[in-house]
Amino acid sequence: MAVRIAPSILSADFAALAQAVDAVAPEADMLHVDVMDGHFVPNLTIGPPVVRSLRKHTDLYLDCHLMMTNPGSYLEAFKKAGADGCSVHVEIGGTADLIGQMRDLGLDVGLAVNPDTPYEAYGRWLGDIDLVLLMTVFPGFGGQQFMAEVMPKLERTRAEITRRGLAVAVQVDGGIDVATAPVAAAAGADVFVAGNAIFGTGLDPAAAARRIRVAADAAVAA
Ligand code: DX5
Ligand code: ZN
Numbered sequence: 001m002a003v004r005i006a007p008s009i010l011s012a013d014f015a016a017l018a019q020a021v022d023a024v025a026p027e028a029d030m031l032h033v034d035v036m037d038g039h040f041v042p043n044l045t046i047g048p049p050v051v052r053s054l055r056k057h058t059d060l061y062l063d064c065h066l067m068m069t070n071p072g073s074y075l076e077a078f079k080k081a082g083a084d085g086c087s088v089h090v091e092i093g094g095t096a097d098l099i100g101q102m103r104d105l106g107l108d109v110g111l112a113v114n115p116d117t118p119y120e121a122y123g124r125w126l127g128d129i130d131l132v133l134l135m136t137v138f139p140g141f142g143g144q145q146f147m148a149e150v151m152p153k154l155e156r157t158r159a160e161i162t163r164r165g166l167a168v169a170v171q172v173d174g175g176i177d178v179a180t181a182p183v184a185a186a187a188g189a190d191v192f193v194a195g196n197a198i199f200g201t202g203l204d205p206a207a208a209a210r211r212i213r214v215a216a217d218a219a220v221a222a
Contacts, residue, residue: 114139134154154188
């Protein structure tokens with residue numbers, strides 16, 4: 001399983017996003033764009049105009065995590081702005097419709113799952129999506145602590161994907177760093193979102209991403 005790193009620009013300086021993207025690009029397999037609507041989560045971040053600006057600046061895959069109560073009204077705007085894939089939360093309902101809309105628009109289809117949402121709430125969709133995003137913190141803010149209690153759900157998700165021979169990526173998001181990425185990798189994750197550990201430590205962002213990749217790779221191989 002190939003480890004992929006998805007730096008979250010949430011922890012970058014929004015007044016210097018282009019430099020942040022350039023700094024991390026050598027070690028980024030995709031860019032994770034955290035969209036928060038002030039309803040689904042108690043925080044507000046960015047939307048399609050910023051995706052459009054990123055699209056002009058980089059060829060990196062733009063992975064948009066829509067922490068929104070009503071993402072359906074914005075999917076087309078994200079697609080037009082240059083998003084490659086979007087993830088909607090399963091907790092808001094209407095999942096079949098949202099998956100259909102994303103497919104029709106030509107977006108890669110992601111389904112995001114909060115830490116306390118059980119497997120039964122999303123397992124049935126695994127055959128219809130490209131990526132399942134298992135939150136390892138409650139969404140809303142960067143810099144929170146990794147929740148190891150999500151690992152049994154992650155293991156079950158990976159086991160089911162393997163059993164069914166599906167090509168679904170398993171993304172983890174929240175508190176991922178050199179210590180926690182191996183834990184998630186061993187449980188079956190292959191895409192690692194990291195914000196604070198890449199943009200918030202004062203280290204060179206590409207070097208920080210590289211360290212996470214090396215740590216996760218070692219756990220996959222183990
Ligand atoms: C949290 C966001 C995450 C966040 C992760 O609501 O979905 O993508 O940026 O940040 P860290 O890596 O700092 O936990
Ligand atoms: Zn995210």
